[in-house]
Amino acid sequence: xxxxxxxxxxxxxxxxxxxxxxxxxxxxxxxxxxxxxxxxxxxxxxxxxxxxxxxxxxxxxxxxxxxxxxxxxxxxxxxxxxxxxxxxxxxxxxxxxxxxxxxxxxxxxxxxxxxxxxxxxxxxxxxxxxxxxxxxxxxxxxxxxxxxxxxxxxxxxxxxxxxxxxxxxxxxxxxxxxxxxxxxxxxxxxxxxxxxxxxxxxxxxxxxxxxxxxxxxxxxxxxxxxxxxxxxxxxxxxxxxxxxxxxxxxxxxxxxxxxxxxxxxxxxxxxxxxxxxxxxxxxxxxxxxxxxxxxxxxxxxxxxxxxxxxxxxxxxxxxxxxxxxxxxxxxxxxxxxxxxxxxxxxxxxxxxxxxxxxxxxxxxxxxxxxxxxxxxxxxxxxxxxxxxxxxxxxxxxxxxxx
Amino acid sequence: xxxxxxxxxxxxxxxxxxxxxxxxxxxxxxxxxxxxxxxxxxxxxxxxxxxxxxxxxxxxxxxxxxxxxxxxxxxxxxxxxxxxxxxxxxxxxxxxxxxxxxxxxxxxxxxxxxxxxxxxxxxxxxxxxxxxxxxxxxxxxxxxxxxxxxxxxxxxxxxxxxxxxxxxxxxxxxxxxxxxxxxxxxxxxxxxxxxxxxxxxxxxxxxxxxxxxxxxxxxxxxxxxxxxxxxxxxxxxxxxxxxxxxxxxxxxxxxxxxxxxxxxxxxxxxxxxxxxxxxxxxxxxxxxxxxxxxxxxxxxxxxxxxxxxxxxxxxxxxxxxxxxxxxxxxxxxxxxxxxxxxxxxxxxxxxxxxxxxxxxxxxxxxxxxxxxxxxxxxxxxxxxxxxxxxxxxxxxxxxxxx
Numbered sequence: 001x002x003x004x005x006x007x008x009x010x011x012x013x014x015x016x017x018x019x020x021x022x023x024x025x026x027x028x029x030x031x032x033x034x035x036x037x038x039x040x041x042x043x044x045x046x047x048x049x050x051x052x053x054x055x056x057x058x059x060x061x062x063x064x065x066x067x068x069x070x071x072x073x074x075x076x077x078x079x080x081x082x083x084x085x086x087x088x089x090x091x092x093x094x095x096x097x098x099x100x101x102x103x104x105x106x107x108x109x110x111x112x113x114x115x116x117x118x119x120x121x122x123x124x125x126x127x128x129x130x131x132x133x134x135x136x137x138x139x140x141x142x143x144x145x146x147x148x149x150x151x152x153x154x155x156x157x158x159x160x161x162x163x164x165x166x167x168x169x170x171x172x173x174x175x176x177x178x179x180x181x182x183x184x185x186x187x188x189x190x191x192x193x194x195x196x197x198x199x200x201x202x203x204x205x206x207x208x209x210x211x212x213x214x215x216x217x218x219x220x221x222x223x224x225x226x227x228x229x230x231x232x233x234x235x236x237x238x239x240x241x242x243x244x245x246x247x248x249x250x251x252x253x254x255x256x257x258x259x260x261x262x263x264x265x266x267x268x269x270x271x272x273x274x275x276x277x278x279x280x281x282x283x284x285x286x287x288x289x290x291x292x293x294x295x296x297x298x299x300x301x302x303x304x305x306x307x308x309x310x311x312x313x314x315x316x317x318x319x320x321x322x323x324x325x326x327x328x329x330x331x332x333x334x335x336x337x338x339x340x341x342x343x344x345x346x347x348x349x350x351x352x353x354x355x356x357x358x359x360x361x362x363x364x365x366x367x368x369x370x371x372x373x374x375x376x377x378x379x380x381x382x383x384x385x386x387x388x389x390x391x392x393x394x395x396x397x398x399x400x401x402x
Numbered sequence: 403x404x405x406x407x408x409x410x411x412x413x414x415x416x417x418x419x420x421x422x423x424x425x426x427x428x429x430x431x432x433x434x435x436x437x438x439x440x441x442x443x444x445x446x447x448x449x450x451x452x453x454x455x456x457x458x459x460x461x462x463x464x465x466x467x468x469x470x471x472x473x474x475x476x477x478x479x480x481x482x483x484x485x486x487x488x489x490x491x492x493x494x495x496x497x498x499x500x501x502x503x504x505x506x507x508x509x510x511x512x513x514x515x516x517x518x519x520x521x522x523x524x525x526x527x528x529x530x531x532x533x534x535x536x537x538x539x540x541x542x543x544x545x546x547x548x549x550x551x552x553x554x555x556x557x558x559x560x561x562x563x564x565x566x567x568x569x570x571x572x573x574x575x576x577x578x579x580x581x582x583x584x585x586x587x588x589x590x591x592x593x594x595x596x597x598x599x600x601x602x603x604x605x606x607x608x609x610x611x612x613x614x615x616x617x618x619x620x621x622x623x624x625x626x627x628x629x630x631x632x633x634x635x636x637x638x639x640x641x642x643x644x645x646x647x648x649x650x651x652x653x654x655x656x657x658x659x660x661x662x663x664x665x666x667x668x669x670x671x672x673x674x675x676x677x678x679x680x681x682x683x684x685x686x687x688x689x690x691x692x693x694x695x696x697x698x699x700x701x702x703x704x705x706x707x708x709x710x711x712x713x714x715x716x717x718x719x720x721x722x723x724x725x726x727x728x729x730x731x732x733x734x735x736x737x738x739x740x741x742x743x744x745x746x747x748x749x750x751x752x753x754x755x756x757x758x759x760x761x762x763x764x765x766x767x768x769x770x771x772x773x774x775x776x777x778x779x780x781x782x783x784x785x786x787x788x789x790x791x792x793x794x795x796x797x798x799x800x801x802x803x804x
Contacts, residue, residue: 044787366469367484370439377779381779
């Protein structure tokens with residue numbers, strides 16, 4: 001077994017649940033911070049733990065290029081490589097390669113692209129992207145899809161959707177044939193972990209069998225132990241279909257037929273108006289199975305993560321809180337604050353008087369403004385901690401409201 | 403009273419002591435991490451506390467330019483501005499202005515220089531540098547000196563030394579006349595702190611009077627309370643005299659006549675051979691009073707801070723551990739590690755197996771190498787934490803050996 005999704009309370013369309021992964025439980029609806037290159041930029045992992053981050057997103061494209069999949073796999077997988085004992089999700093690389101635009105060429109077989117780092121040529125396909133994600137060993141991995149550009153004419157959208165469906169089948173087939181090769185699978189287990197400290201999620205006091213979760217053996221040393229038993233990763237399918245509601249329905253239905261552990265909506269926020277995004281999301285959601293996790297990719301603002309949680313999504317991710325932090329844009333209970341502004345230079349108050357994060361508890365707006373103006377790295381560190389805290393608090397409130 | 407220096411155990415020339423400052427005790431010999439722009443680059447203050455940093459160094463030149471002295475003073479001084487409740491030392495700006503070389507002009511009155519940020523013209527003199535340091539409100543401040551260039555002929559070295567002595571007198575005079583204006587002095591006190599939580603160092607259970615130290619009222623909120631009573635900053639004099647041992651002796655004797663709270667040796671590590679540095683340091687040290695803190699400025703490597711502690715210095719500072727960290731150069735119990743090297747790409751071991759810092763306890767060399775190669779900010783954060791930890795551990799061992 002790879003993943004169990006337990007749904008608890010519901011309220012209208014919204015539901016509160018728990019995603020039981022091989023590396024621990026994830027309370028949903030959840031916002032997943034983005035840790036592109038095996039790090040949430042600037043933030044030590046223990047601070048992420050303190051913020052109660054339960055699942056991180058890693059980018060296959062970036063990790064594939066640097067440090068390379070073999071490197072990570074040989075070091076025990078992404079969890080062990082970055083010393084992150086909790087759950088991880090990786091994207092398939094499809095969207096990242098899509099973003100390269102001029103540097104890529106798409107064929108039925110897959111995508112040829114040039115590295116943004118050194119221009120070297122690479123090839124990703126449903127098989128190689130899935131292999132890469134098995135090598136990284138995230139708890140949840142994604143089928144390799146084509147993100148349809150916007151705008152696109154009807155025939156192009158259909159053709160792209162059809163290819164994504166064929167790629168979904170190939171991803172699934174490759175996954176089923178190779179999923180035992182995950183670095184923390186039972187075969188590799190003994191090499192990675194000297195002492196077991198696992199618990200069955202079904203019966204916490206029983207020896208692990210079937211779905212188990214990892215536990216740290218010793219908080220102080222930072223050591224952590226991998227799961228034994230019969231665990232594999234979970235594979236999610238991605239619904240495409242551009243902005244065509246009928247195609248989205250068809251994509252959803254045919255993706256579900258392939259049978260995945262969860263379903264994501266991709267191909268949005270590619271330049272279309274926000275109202276259209278919302279319309280496509282809402283209509284597509286109708287067609288996703290209620291008993292599986294539903295993941296809206298690349299969303300969004302604090303308002304959007306609340307809104308889409310209420311619609312019934314369980315998982316979301318976005319670079320916004322971390323990227324905005326690096327540009328001095330901070331989210332607060334009273335709206336956005338651009339900390340670079342001169343008006344904060346003498347402001348001795350906290351960034352957000354309603355926030356309990358370690359930044360708001362200790363530092364003034366004047367100090368944060370100084371750090372940003374002086375181009376100090378601590379600006380990025382503190383701003384990111386606050387924005388992540390704000391997003392995680394927002395989702396905690398959403399969960400409590402359900 | 404401004405500072406008390408208690409000497410405990412001694413061993414040959416070395417001594418172990420405690421510097422009792424208005425913001426808490428500092429165990430000596432001490433290495434002071436450099437926090438140029440009111441931040442030790444990349445490191446949140448609570449991590450510095452966790453590392454047991456007891457005193458930080460701030461750079462008057464940088465803070466004078468940005469955010470500006472008035473800004474810091476109006477926000478309660480540097481401690482409050484950067485939320486650092488423990489001791490701080492500021493340099494006078496003399497050495498920093500000296501480093502500008504082409505952008506400065508020295509006269510008897512002081513130094514005219516252009517900002518490295520925007521080219522704007524500024525003037526620092528013994529009076530304005532002391533005023534700036536009173537505005538910042540560090541516990542220990544430094545007389546404004548001229549750092550003599552190397553090499554320099556005999557008449558130039560004498561003339562420079564004589565001017566530093568005149569500047570020392572002017573610094574001292576200005577300080578005595580204005581020292582009550584420190585932002586945390588009793589006059590400003592009521593505006594800064596609602597609730598007192600001070601302790602007398604003489605009688606911890608008595609209401610504060612005379613020399614007191616600050617305590618945080620609540621660790622959880624990060625609030626901290628300023629001292630009441632009759633506290634001022636301490637002013638240290640700086641011995642110059644180039645590489646001329648006789649002039650150094652004369653400079654020491656005449657600086658001591660002016661009467662400072664402690665004495666520093668400046669004007670070294672300006673390009674001279676290491677053996678010459680050592681010779682000048684050793685001979686100058688002879689002439690400094692044994693009952694006052696002795697501060698060797700701008701030193702040094704891990705070996706040097708041990709060596710000079712054994713000679714009898716009580717205080718040292720250097721950008722080396724923090725700057726080297728940013729360049730991937732790490733100090734370990736087995737020597738220097740350049741983490742960028744490809745040999746560490748697959749190294750799953752800790753950076754330093756003998757180190758108990760949070761970096762060595764959690765992350766592998768392979769991960770640190772990846773972060774550095776991928777130009778990730780977390781590389782700087784983790785590398786700096788480790789190097790500071792290594793320096794502070796080194797000094798702890800030195801103190802225990804005395």
